[in-house]
Amino acid sequence: MKKTNKILALGMVAALTFTGCGSEDEEFTLKATNNYKAGENGEVYVYNWGEYIDERVIDVFEKDTGIKVIYNTFEENEDMYPIIATGAAKYDVVCPSDYMIQKMIDEDMLQPLNKDNIPNLKNIGSEYLKASEEFDPGNVYSVPYCWGTVGILYNTTMVDEPIDSWGVLFDEKYKNDILMIDSVRDGFMIALSYLGYDQNTTNEAELNEALELLQKQYPLVQAYVVDQVRDKMIGGEAALGVIYSGEAIYTQRENPDLEYVVPKEGSNTWIDGWVIPSNAENKENAEAWINFLCRPDVALVNFDYITYSTPNTAARELIEDADIRNSTIAFPGSDILDRCSTFKYLGEEVETLYMNLWNKKSN
Amino acid sequence: MSKNAKSPAKNPSALLATPYTIWMIGFIVIPLLMVVYYGMTAKSDGAFTFENIKLIAQPENLRALWLSILLSLISTIICLVIAYPLAMILRNMKFKSNSFIVMIFILPMWMNSLLRTIAWQNILERKGVLNAFLTFLNLPTLNIINTPAAIVLGMVYDFLPFMILPLYNTLAKIDENVINAARDLGANSRQTFMKIIFPLSLPGVISGITMVFVPSLTTFAISNILGGSKVLLIGNVIEQQFQKLNNWNSGSGLSLVLMVFVLISMALVAKYDKGGDSTSVW
Numbered sequence: 001m002k003k004t005n006k007i008l009a010l011g012m013v014a015a016l017t018f019t020g021c022g023s024e025d026e027e028f029t030l031k032a033t034n035n036y037k038a039g040e041n042g043e044v045y046v047y048n049w050g051e052y053i054d055e056r057v058i059d060v061f062e063k064d065t066g067i068k069v070i071y072n073t074f075e076e077n078e079d080m081y082p083i084i085a086t087g088a089a090k091y092d093v094v095c096p097s098d099y100m101i102q103k104m105i106d107e108d109m110l111q112p113l114n115k116d117n118i119p120n121l122k123n124i125g126s127e128y129l130k131a132s133e134e135f136d137p138g139n140v141y142s143v144p145y146c147w148g149t150v151g152i153l154y155n156t157t158m159v160d161e162p163i164d165s166w167g168v169l170f171d172e173k174y175k176n177d178i179l180m181i182d183s184v185r186d187g188f189m190i191a192l193s194y195l196g197y198d199q200n201t202t203n204e205a206e207l208n209e210a211l212e213l214l215q216k217q218y219p220l221v222q223a224y225v226v227d228q229v230r231d232k233m234i235g236g237e238a239a240l241g242v243i244y245s246g247e248a249i250y251t252q253r254e255n256p257d258l259e260y261v262v263p264k265e266g267s268n269t270w271i272d273g274w275v276i277p278s279n280a281e282n283k284e285n286a287e288a289w290i291n292f293l294c295r296p297d298v299a300l301v302n303f304d305y306i307t308y309s310t311p312n313t314a315a316r317e318l319i320e321d322a323d324i325r326n327s328t329i330a331f332p333g334s335d336i337l338d339r340c341s342t343f344k345y346l347g348e349e350v351e352t353l354y355m356n357l358w359n360k361k362s363n
Numbered sequence: 364m365s366k367n368a369k370s371p372a373k374n375p376s377a378l379l380a381t382p383y384t385i386w387m388i389g390f391i392v393i394p395l396l397m398v399v400y401y402g403m404t405a406k407s408d409g410a411f412t413f414e415n416i417k418l419i420a421q422p423e424n425l426r427a428l429w430l431s432i433l434l435s436l437i438s439t440i441i442c443l444v445i446a447y448p449l450a451m452i453l454r455n456m457k458f459k460s461n462s463f464i465v466m467i468f469i470l471p472m473w474m475n476s477l478l479r480t481i482a483w484q485n486i487l488e489r490k491g492v493l494n495a496f497l498t499f500l501n502l503p504t505l506n507i508i509n510t511p512a513a514i515v516l517g518m519v520y521d522f523l524p525f526m527i528l529p530l531y532n533t534l535a536k537i538d539e540n541v542i543n544a545a546r547d548l549g550a551n552s553r554q555t556f557m558k559i560i561f562p563l564s565l566p567g568v569i570s571g572i573t574m575v576f577v578p579s580l581t582t583f584a585i586s587n588i589l590g591g592s593k594v595l596l597i598g599n600v601i602e603q604q605f606q607k608l609n610n611w612n613s614g615s616g617l618s619l620v621l622m623v624f625v626l627i628s629m630a631l632v633a634k635y636d637k638g639g640d641s642t643s644v645w
Contacts, residue, residue: 078607182592184607222489223509223591237489348608355608359423362595 028056030301036066043068044285047084047091049272050075052146054305061292067285084109084277091277093286098271099185101142102135103345110141111278117287118143120294127334128311132271134342142273143290146308148245149269149332149340150186151262153229155255158239166194166263168240170213175220179232179241182224184358185343186268187214190242193265200344207357214361233258244270246308248329260329266339271311401615415616424600424617431596432624434511435579438518442526442575443568445519450530450567451560454537468527476521480588483517484508487589509591517585518575525574533567534560569632577625597621 039062050073058069072091074080077100083089084104096104104110115121121143128144136142154163158177169178169190181187189199191210201207222238229241234254243251248260274290276283292298299315309330310316319325328336346354405412418424449468453461471479486492487508494504507513537560545555583598592599601621604614 076606078609082609218593221593223593225591232488235488235490352608352610355603356421356423359427359595359600359603362593363423363426 028301030057030060030297032060032063034063036063038062038066039068040066042282042285043070044093044282044289045070045072045089045091045280046289047072047074047080047089047094049073049095052095052272052306052308054301057293057298057301060298061289064292065285065288067282067288069289087279090279090281092280092282093274093276093289095145095272095274097343098132098135098273099343099345101273101275104275104277105136105141106345109278110275111280111283112140113143113276113290114283114287117284118291118294120291123294123296123299123312123314125311125313128271131269131337131342132273135271135344136273142275143294144271144273144311145293146246146306147269147271147311148309149262149336150181150189150242150244150267151248151260153233153241153243153248153251153258153260155233155236155239155257156259157257158236163240163259163261164264166190166265169242170194170217170220172220174240176222177239178217178221179229179238180217180221180224181229181242182226184354186242187224187358187361188354189268189343191217193263193267196265199266199268199341200346202346202350204353207353211357211360214358215363218361244308245329245332246306249307249324249327252329262332262336262340264339266341269337269340269342271342398615398618401611402619403616404612406610406612415613416620418613418616419620423595424597427595427600428597428620428624430511430594431580431598434515434518434596435576438515438522438579439526439572439576441515441519442523443571446523446526446530446571447568450527450534450564453531454534465527465531469524471520472524477584477588479521480517480585483513483520484588487513487516508589509593511590511594513589514586514594514596517589518579518582521585522575522578525578526571529567529570529574530564531567533564537563572632573629576628580625580628581621 044067046069048071052073055071058071061067062069072089074083077097080094080096081100081103084091084094085107101110124144128147129139131147132139132142132144152163152166152168154168159168159174168174169180181190185199188207188210191213192199192201192206195206195209195213197203197206197210223232225232225241229243230247230251232238233241233243234251236255236257243260245260245262248258251258252260274293276286280286293302294312296312296314296318299310299312300318303310303312303315303319307330316325316331324330345351402415403411403413405414419428453464456464484491487505488494489504489506489508491508494506497504507516541563542555542559545559550558581598583596583602586592586594586596586599590596597617598621601614601617604610604617
């Protein structure tokens with residue numbers, strides 16, 4: 001956001017209107033076959049993250065298959081879980097993250113996919129299916145949808161050294177210039193990785209050591225944020241921010257001074273995948289939905305909209321902009337991925353311990 | 364408000380209360396009982412326990428509770444200091460324009476409070492509207508975002524109308540003759556205010572205080588947005604229990620503790636509410 005805008009905003013007492021995200025009104029290339037009317041072939045109840053699909057795709061799906069989509073969104077895995085667990089609402093297809101998929105498999109909440117109904121699965125790169133096996137052995141229950149890494153977004157005009165380590169987040173020099181992530185597991189992942197420990201550790205001594213580090217970091221942190229990191233970094237509020245890779249591409253479009261790095265100590269890579277809950281009533285329609293989203297042209301449209309990396313190798317090849325197709329942010333090489341791993345669900349007791357320790361960081 | 368109502372047996376129109384009674388049982392009594400049930404049982408086996416309530420004794424939770432009380436108290440006092448003179452001015456205005464001014468103060472409430480809080484974030488940020496303006500005037504910038512001061516500001520802004528309205532209502536109702544009588548009997552303005560106007564306005568003061576203090580005590584959105592999650596209030600702790608840990612039992616246990624504090628604060632305030640008239644919402 002530019003300074004002149006700010007003053008203008010003040011004059012107009014309309015500060016809010018100036019923070020809206022830039023909208024990309026690109027041409028929509030996807031064409032529906034118009035074979036059916038929506039609802040002719042039943043319904044499918046979809047539960048997805050917010051802002052996690054180009055909604056025009058839904059319309060095309062309805063016309064292509066005749067299946068009416070009832071679409072709802074959630075903010076976090078933890079919001080979605082109780083709704084599926086208690087059966088408060090019956091969804092046919094849901095898009096949780098890796099550790100949550102593992103938890104749901106452990107608790108018998110999912111049903112195996114019929115791969116015969118998902119021929120487009122062939123478009124998904126084998127390396128991503130292999131990565132998914134960390135939480136879904138044999139790829140029985142899930143199909144990867146989006147993935148990414150966690151890293152540091154930094155403003156090149158506000159730092160004067162190469163940024164390649166989590167260490168900068170604990171450096172006095174950047175006092176009040178750090179936007180730390182307000183997420184328990186990600187927060188500890190950073191401290192644990194920096195200390196050289198496993199990000200899925202259940203060892204209390206290691207966790208306490210990580211906590212000590214987070215406590216030292218607390219006075220240096222400007223704010224603990226998740227979604228707000230985008231706008232704050234674009235606006236130049238801070239020099240360093242912890243961010244998900246998909247958001248990094250978006251912020252760079254808005255502010256070219258921003259640069260993203262996956263620190264050398266290693267980081268978290270996450271995969272969100274489509275799964276079918278065991279109480280789903282329209283299983284075949286759900287599989288049609290998953291199959292549709294695996295179509296390269298559909299995955300491409302979604303990638304353009306969400307900017308989170310797609311595991312759809314065929315879609316990646318369709319990306320026209322070579323800079324993005326070869327972007328190491330969107331598609332990090334194996335050198336980066338080898339030092340990253342995914343979260344595992346650690347059981348209720350340990351998850352509570354993480355949360356309690358996280359709340360102690362300000363002491 | 365029901366203090367002046369006749370007993371239902373003698374009054375057939377009490378039937379009119381049926382919709383509200385159903386509402387109250389369905390959406391107030393039963394949910395409250397559920398909170399008590401969850402708060403008093405263990406998540407694992409549903410057995411009776413005080414563990415959820417004892418969670419408040421954890422140092423970080425105690426600290427969050429203490430901070431919440433402190434910040435809400437400060438906000439309430441600021442609201443009172445701003446609202447009382449304003450209510451007096453409105454009362455003394457002879458024109459019809461006072462309803463217009465009341466309206467101006469209520470107008471922001473037409474907008475979602477979350478939106479207004481996010482707007483404050485934009486104003487207070489380091490490179491926000493306010494600092495851009497200060498820099499433009501070559502004045503030093505103000506950095507209160509992500510501090511308790513910003514949270515207090517947010518609370519005051521969000522809840523000020525709840526202080527103004529009851530105050531204005533009670534003050535407007537004070538009979539001019541009572542004040543004239545005091546003046547006739549030789550009281551000066553200060554004495555009139557201290558002995559007549561202020562005591563008569565106490566019910567409004569009290570309902571204003573409760574209506575600002577209670578939502579301030581329980582808020583979590585304001586501290587998230589304006590405090591940058593650096594300042595943990597008891598509302599944030601409870602939110603985490605429900606949202607992040609999916610632990611309704613510990614969340615309910617902490618909510619019960621918070622309810623006790625709300626009740627205590629209201630009891631304290633009510634001690635000074637000698638008159639107790641219809642402007643009080645409690």
